[in-house]
Amino acid sequence: MSEQERKRKVALVTGGSRGIGKAVVRKLAGDGCTVYVNYRSREDEARKICDEITGAGQRAQIISADVSDSKQVKAMVDQIIAQEQKIDVLINNAGIYSTASKGGAFLNFTKEEDWWEVVKVNLGGVMNCCKAVLPHMIQKKYGKIINMSSVSGIRGTAGNTSYSASKAAIIGFSKALAREVVRLNITVNCVAPGFIETDMTTQLPENVIKGMMPNIPIQRMGRIEEVAELVSMLAGDRVDYLVGQVMVVDGGITI
C-alpha cells in the first residue's frame, strides 16, 4: 500500500443512498475519502451513487445495515475494519420522519411502538454507530463524528413529536460524547438542517410545503449540496476547534 493510500481517509455515511446522505457521499468522495454508503432497503439507489463515484475514478462501496439494530451495525463496522483497518469519519445521517401513523401528532398516535420506532432509528442509530465505531477511532487516536439533527430538534415541529424528540436528543448525546472523547483527538458535532429538498420532504402534502414558506426567511427549500458542504468542513481538519456544536443550515428558520 502506498503512503497516499495509507493516508486516504475512510468515511462511513449512514443513509448515504438518497437525499442529504447521497450529497454527503459525493462531497466526501470528491474530498478524497473512500466512502462506505450505508442503506437499509434501497440497494438500487445505493448502487447508483456508488457507480457514479467509481465511474469518476473515486472510491465508494455499498454496505447494508439497519442502523437501529446494533448487531447489524457491528457486522457492518467489522466488515469495513476488515477491509480498511480504520474508520476516520462517521456521518450519522440515516433517519426517518414521523408520519401520522408513526407517532406524529402527540394526541393522534395509537400504538406506543410507532412513536418509539422513530426514536429507535434516529437516536438509536446514532448511538449504535458511535458505539461500534469509536473503539476503532480511539485506537487510531483520530476521528470525526457528525450527527444529523434538525431544526425540529431545536424549536420543535408540531405534528412531529417523536421526530423532534429524537433530533433534540441527538444534540444532547453529541455534546456529552464530545466532552468525553475530544481529548482522544476525536471531535463530535451536529448539523441541523432546515427544510431541505429530499424524498423525506417532497412527499409531504403540497399545502404543508406551501405553509412552511412564510417561516423560511430565504423563501426556498435548502439544497442537499448546501448541507454536504457543511458536513465536509466538519469532517475535514480545517477547524478542529469546533467541538460539540450544532451547525444550523436552515435559510434563517431559527433566527
Ligand SMILES: NC(=O)c1ccc[n+]([C@@H]2O[C@H](COP(=O)([O-])OP(=O)(O)OC[C@H]3O[C@@H](n4cnc5c(N)ncnc54)[C@H](OP(=O)(O)O)[C@@H]3O)[C@@H](O)[C@H]2O)c1
Ligand atoms: N430533508 C430535510 O428537510 C431534513 C431536515 C432536517 C434533518 N434531516 C435529516 O437528515 C437526514 C437525511 O434526511 P433525508 O431527507 O436525506 O432523508 P431521505 O431522503 O428520506 O433518505 C433517508 C436515508 O436514510 C436511510 N435509512 C432510513 N432508515 C434507515 C435505517 N434504519 N438504517 C439505515 N439506513 C436508513 C435510507 O435508506 P433506504 O432508502 O435504503 O431505506 C436513505 O438512504 C435524516 O436524519 C433527517 O432526519 C432532513
